[in-house]
Amino acid sequence: MGQGGEPRRAHAYDGELGAAVARAQDGDEAAFAVAYRIVQPGLLGYLRGIVGDDAEDVASDAWLEIARDLGRFRGDGAGFRGWTATIARHRALDHLRRLRVRPRPAALEPDALELPGPHSTHDQAEEALSTERALALVRALPPDQAEAVLLRVVVGLDGPAAARVLGKRPGAVRTAAHRGLRQLARRLAADAQPPEEPE
Amino acid sequence: MTPTDDSAPRPSTAADPAHVAALLAAALRTPHPTGEHHALQAFRAARATPEADRALPRGWDDWRRGEGAGGER
Numbered sequence: 001m002g003q004g005g006e007p008r009r010a011h012a013y014d015g016e017l018g019a020a021v022a023r024a025q026d027g028d029e030a031a032f033a034v035a036y037r038i039v040q041p042g043l044l045g046y047l048r049g050i051v052g053d054d055a056e057d058v059a060s061d062a063w064l065e066i067a068r069d070l071g072r073f074r075g076d077g078a079g080f081r082g083w084t085a086t087i088a089r090h091r092a093l094d095h096l097r098r099l100r101v102r103p104r105p106a107a108l109e110p111d112a113l114e115l116p117g118p119h120s121t122h123d124q125a126e127e128a129l130s131t132e133r134a135l136a137l138v139r140a141l142p143p144d145q146a147e148a149v150l151l152r153v154v155v156g157l158d159g160p161a162a163a164r165v166l167g168k169r170p171g172a173v174r175t176a177a178h179r180g181l182r183q184l185a186r187r188l189a190a191d192a193q194p195p196e197e198p199e
Numbered sequence: 200m201t202p203t204d205d206s207a208p209r210p211s212t213a214a215d216p217a218h219v220a221a222l223l224a225a226a227l228r229t230p231h232p233t234g235e236h237h238a239l240q241a242f243r244a245a246r247a248t249p250e251a252d253r254a255l256p257r258g259w260d261d262w263r264r265g266e267g268a269g270g271e272r
Contacts, residue, residue, distance in 0.1 A: 024242070037234055045227035060237050064265045067241035068248070135228035153220045154227045181216035188219060 011156045013038045017077030025070055032070070036063070043088050045154035048131075049138045049146060050092045058095050081104040085151060089165060104111060115178040137184050144168075145180030152177045 011017075017038045023031035028123075040059065046056035047062075063089050073083055138146050144166075150174075153164040162177070163170040 001230060002216045010212075010235075013254050027246060029239060029242055033235060036238045040232045040234070040238075041228040041230060043230045045224075048227060055235060056232075059232075060234055063234070063238040066242045067238065067245040120210065129226040131226050134223050138223070138227075149223070150227075153223050178216070181219050184223070185219045186218045188222075 011078060011081065014077030017080055019077075020074065021070075021077065023078050023172045025073070032067070035080065040083050042081075042155040044086060047088055047092055048086060048135055049150040049154070050089075050133070052139075053094050054095060058091050059088065062091045065091070078158070078161060081155060082157055082165055085155050085157060085165045103139075137170075137187060138180075140187075141180050141183060143175045145183070148173045148176035149180040149184070153181075 017035060020031040020034040020038070024035055040063075043062070043075075044055055044059050047058050049062060051058050057164045062084070066084055075083065094159065138149060141149065147166060151157045151165055152159070155162075157165065159174045163173040166173060
């Protein structure tokens with residue numbers, strides 16, 4: 001049982017990840033590559049939701065720190081996910097601060113997105129989301145809900161781990177993730193409604 | 200796919216938050232991200248640097264104490 005009374009949900013690859021991290025801490029480069037391949041897909045998705053097209057650059061900075069301080073990490077595979085997400089989040093917030101000092105066009109221009117047109121069918125909305133559409137939906141949420149959803153769904157953290165990354169209580173993060181997903185579900189359902197026939 | 204596999208899309212309605220979560224994960228997770236070479240270079244460089252010379256990343260101490268990232272500053 002994790003903090004906040006929520007059962008700890010093991011991620012499919014956490015066992016393999018924990019073993020790879022332990023070997024990487026002993027200097028095994030191939031094991032570090034294994035850890036990278038397990039963690040990076042979710043980490044990059046999380047960063048895309050925060051910094052848009054700059055996600056790869058921010059992730060690259062994060063991995064510099066992760067590699068540098070790997071020897072100091074103590075924990076299992078799930079802990080490594082949380083630790084890396086914490087580092088990535090700090091790098092992303094640093095990046096956003098720099099952008100506020102040096103304003104530039106938003107990373108994601110809504111007008112440039114491939115938004116579904118009036119011909120979209122219910123099947124299209126239900127069975128697949130483009131990356132751009134998914135990002136637009138997430139970034140339209142209140143920031144606390146967006147981050148909670150990304151950490152829980154894309155990074156794969158459980159509630160307590162996501163709460164530690166965000167510096168909030170597990171209950172607050174659980175609620176934010178739930179509200180965010182409900183809101184996204186409503187928006188997808190609305191998009192899937194066929195257009196009204198003109199009379 | 201087993202009933203307990205919550206990582207893959209499953210037949211449901213668009214109004215089901217669990218289904219939305221599966222769609223989001225599929226859309227945003229990058230199966231084969233680039234950058235591994237860069238990460239491995241960082242790993243080699245870190246191995247070549249004495250640990251005492253490496254600075255701790257911000258947030259690390261918070262994580263170790265289990266106090267979270269401390270929120271936005």
